[in-house]
Amino acid sequence: MPNPFTHLPAPMHCPPMDPSYPFNEGAEIARVARLLGGYLQPWQRMVINRATQYRPVENAQGKMVRGYKYSKVLISVPRQSGKTHLILPKELHSLMLRPSSRALYTAQTGADARIQMLAMMKRIAQSDLADLTTPRRSNGSEGISLNENGSELARFSPTFSAVHGEHPHLVVLDEIWKHSKDLGEALLGAIVPSQITIKEESQIWMISTKGTAKSEFMNGIIDDGLAGTDPSLLYVEFSMPEDMDPYDPATWWKFHPALGNTITEDALYSSMGLPYGEWMRAYMNVVVSSDNPLIPIEDFDHLEAEPLAVPDLNTCVFAYEAGALGECGCVVVSWIDIDGTPCVRVLRQAPGTAWLPPYLAALSRRYPGASFVADDGGPTRAITDALNARDDFQPYNLEMLSINERTVADSNFLRMVLETKNLKHDGSQPLRDAIGNVSTREYNGTLRFDRDRSPAPIAALIASSVALYAAQHPTAMPSVAA
DSSP: OOOOOOOOOOOSBOOOOOTTSOBOSHHHHHHHHHHTTOOOOHHHHHHHHHHTOEEEEEOTTSOEEEEESOSEEEEEOOTTSOHHHHHHHHHHHHHHHSTTOEEEEEOSSHHHHHHHHHHHHHHHHTSTTGGGEEEEOSTTOOEEEETTTOOEEEEOOOOTTTTTTOOOSEEEEEOGGGSOHHHHHHHHHHHHHHTGGGGGGOEEEEEEOOOBTTOHHHHHHHHHHHHTOOTTEEEEEOOOOTTOOTTOHHHHHHHOTTBTTTBOHHHHHTTTTSOHHHIIIIISOOOBSOSSOSSOHHHHHTTBOOOSSOOOGGGSEEEEEEOTTSSEEEEEEEEEOTTSOEEEEEEEEEESSTTHHHHHHHHHHHOTTOEEEEESSTTHHHHHHHHHTOTTOOOSEEEEEOHHHHHHHHHHHHHIIIIIOOOEEOOOHHHHHHHHHOEEEEETTEEEEETTTSSSOOHHHHHHHHHHHHHHSOOOOOOOOO
16 A cells, blocks of 8 residues: 655755765664554655665774764654654664664653653554564553563653663654753753764654743754754754744645644644644744743734824823843833823834933933833833933933832733733834743732843833833823924
């Protein structure tokens, strides 16, 4: 029976085959997949062909072995692509190829690794390989042994003390996006030395959906793979192309490698109710700012609207904010529309903060009736000091929010977006980015946006929160001639 799977979208990244490594294990691993009762999908076969490129080399003992081109492999695919149906044939093939060898497997946690290992055992038990293997189901030592040659597959927990003392030919790290930079580097720091005596024929396979901005371990490896700076690393990625609609099925066919093979459009439709960030990360396979966003971006986007009336900027509030490290500055304007809805617009966000004082001074001269407001903390306080030292900064009113007022302001912003839906904004990208990156700190039982904890600048968000608070708590405005 021919392979029923035919769909293969173009990968976002996949290096070509290297003719100096003329052999690969694709056909052999495909036969193992058949013994397991299935077929490799085209994307799986393509990945295996590249990842297992080898040429005969002599090891330290003078024996001819398969010398792999790549010692590290990272495969990033969306959810429901068939990761397990790729990994299990590869693991079993490695055990069959090398008598008395070991392969190791782990996932996000030890518990996750156990669940996946039990699923692998079940699949083997239902296949033609059942009589050739012996499963071990004891909690903590789950694994699979090959009866004929003594090779073993074992699971381990991803901890700082893992793998020490082992000598595995193959190590599989599943869903690495959850691993911190410290843990990920500790795992590699233990695995690489454990394979040193068998380095020509050993590999580390990592397979995962993409993570968040905080997934520094995985993101760093992706950067290396895209840049091609590590010749020992193979990086393959299937993900949604930029500027496409993530909810349009036509988009899915452009990149999802299992669509039309093992899953249908309906299978993806059934998951479209996920929060936007999780949908983008897990199913579109793109890095998002947070896996559990404080403000779902779709909730914020629904509040984008034009004001009913163009405001007189002399009656508005201008707010400014500097990034935590001075990497950027932002100025926003806020007012109350004629229907009573608070409005906010980003006037300018730009790199650095040196531009803020002259820009704000110019605004104060052009709109002498406008109020200015800022958070009285962090690097923004230095901007305020610089403004007060200028002779050309002449605002009608300059107000600095205390930590208590900032906390109330942030709470009000969250309530406007998540509860009352009483806000109009312009959909500016700096504000959307800030909302996607915001982290919080609890102060007196209330959440406050925290510029220091956030993985990227949130200047636009803090400035907007401060501006909206001031617009809703106005000081008396002077009469300004037209």
